[in-house]
Amino acid sequence: MTPERALYVYAAVPGDAALDALRGVGDEPVGVLSADGLGLVVSEVTTADLAAVTDESADPRLVGDLAQRHDLVVRAVAASAGATLPFRIGTVVTDRQAAYRFLGSRAAALRSGLTHVAGCDEWGVTVREGGAGQADPDDTPTAESGTAYLMRRRQHFQRLEQRRRAALELVAQTEAALGELAADTVPGRGQQGLLLDRAYLVRRDEQSRFVAALDRCGDRLAADGFVLRVTGPWPPYSFTVADLEVTADE
Amino acid sequence: MSPEPRSKYAVTPARAGGQSSGSLADILERVLDRGVVIVGDIVVGVVNVELLTLKVRLLVASVDTAKEMGIDWWMNDPSLSSKAARERDQLQAENRELRSRLEALERSLGQAEPS
Numbered sequence: 450m451t452p453e454r455a456l457y458v459y460a461a462v463p464g465d466a467a468l469d470a471l472r473g474v475g476d477e478p479v480g481v482l483s484a485d486g487l488g489l490v491v492s493e494v495t496t497a498d499l500a501a502v503t504d505e506s507a508d509p510r511l512v513g514d515l516a517q518r519h520d521l522v523v524r525a526v527a528a529s530a531g532a533t534l535p536f537r538i539g540t541v542v543t544d545r546q547a548a549y550r551f552l553g554s555r556a557a558a559l560r561s562g563l564t565h566v567a568g569c570d571e572w573g574v575t576v577r578e579g580g581a582g583q584a585d586p587d588d589t590p591t592a593e594s595g596t597a598y599l600m601r602r603r604q605h606f607q608r609l610e611q612r613r614r615a616a617l618e619l620v621a622q623t624e625a626a627l628g629e630l631a632a633d634t635v636p637g638r639g640q641q642g643l644l645l646d647r648a649y650l651v652r653r654d655e656q657s658r659f660v661a662a663l664d665r666c667g668d669r670l671a672a673d674g675f676v677l678r679v680t681g682p683w684p685p686y687s688f689t690v691a692d693l694e695v696t697a698d699e
Numbered sequence: 700m701s702p703e704p705r706s707k708y709a710v711t712p713a714r715a716g717g718q719s720s721g722s723l724a725d726i727l728e729r730v731l732d733r734g735v736v737i738v739g740d741i742v743v744g745v746v747n748v749e750l751l752t753l754k755v756r757l758l759v760a761s762v763d764t765a766k767e768m769g770i771d772w773w774m775n776d777p778s779l780s781s782k783a784a785r786e787r788d789q790l791q792a793e794n795r796e797l798r799s800r801l802e803a804l805e806r807s808l809g810q811a812e813p814s
Contacts, residue, residue: 461735513723520726537734542742551737562735573725595804638728660704667708679709686729 456548457494458540459522461559464488466530473522474499474515482545484552487559490526491548494541515539527684532567534559535686562690569632569650570682572659576620576645579674615673620645623666623677630659635687644675648687656682
């Protein structure tokens with residue numbers, strides 16, 4: 450049976466983390482449960498309310514609201530608590546005992562995860578084709594001979610190939626420049642049509658240099674008609690430890 | 700607080716802890732399939748992420764300013780975007796046309812060959 454009230458989990462933090470007053474999902478107050486030098490940022494939630502978000506007939510905007518509230522809390526926590534491991538949106542544990550049990554049984558993994566992201570922010574970086582320079586050959590004159598047509602197609606594909614090589618080289622340069630300044634990096638979700646899609650974990654004391662590198666790379670890419678797009682700084686959403694399984698007998 | 704260095708290529712005024720967070724699409728991209736996942740008996744229910752993703756796509760498809768929201772992963776997916784579907788149809792039509800032109804060329808070349 451699903452209990453009606455449960456705990457929504459936003460993030461893991463060091464146990465001594467202090468939070469400002471904060472309202473979470475369902476406008477419930479957010480607090481920290483601490484044990485063994487670790488903390489879980491939680492708020493109470495009525496499970497039926499949360500389940501309603503994915504109900505077929507529910508307004509999809511509810512998902513947007515949930516995501517924004519989740520992000521707002523994680524963001525605020527990251528700003529005041531220092532090291533922060535964000536949890537997947539919609540993670541709910543049964544009660545405080547369960548939360549403490551989780552902290553106790555997975556302390557080592559959580560600690561190493563927190564150490565990994567301490568003092569760092571995440572930056573999202575993508576590069577895409579700027580739209581120009583891809584133009585297909587213009588409309589075929591009707592009187593064109595077969596040979597002329599094939600020549601024109603060949604030139605077109607040669608241009609595409611040159612463009613592809615230029616893109617590869619510029620993206621490699623960008624990856625090298627940014628990777629050098631980052632503590633860690635992971636691929637993004639692999640959107641179609643992107644030449645580069647990565648998340649970078651950057652120490653705050655490297656942030657100025659990282660931003661300067663972004664601008665240099667962006668200028669270089671723009672000169673050739675490619676578009677750099679940067680989001681961040683984010684809490685380290687993409688740099689969290691893998692699944693943390695907890696079984697019944699723990 | 701020291702001023703935040705900010706890339707001129709940054710699209711979101713995101714500042715960890717700030718009230719103005721990133722665009723909804725950017726946020727969704729980060730919170731949907733990332734973050735620590737707990738599996739086991741203590742979990743009541745991680746919101747069904749597949750269903751959530753589906754709903755997000757519905758949400759995004761219903762927003763006129765989707766493109767301004769920044770990310771366009773749904774726009775490249777013909778099942779989600781009429782623009783992508785249009786582009787796919789155009790591509791298919793172009794392919795058909797090119798194939799028929801090629802066949803015509805090959806036919807005329809064949810005829811021109813001395814027999």
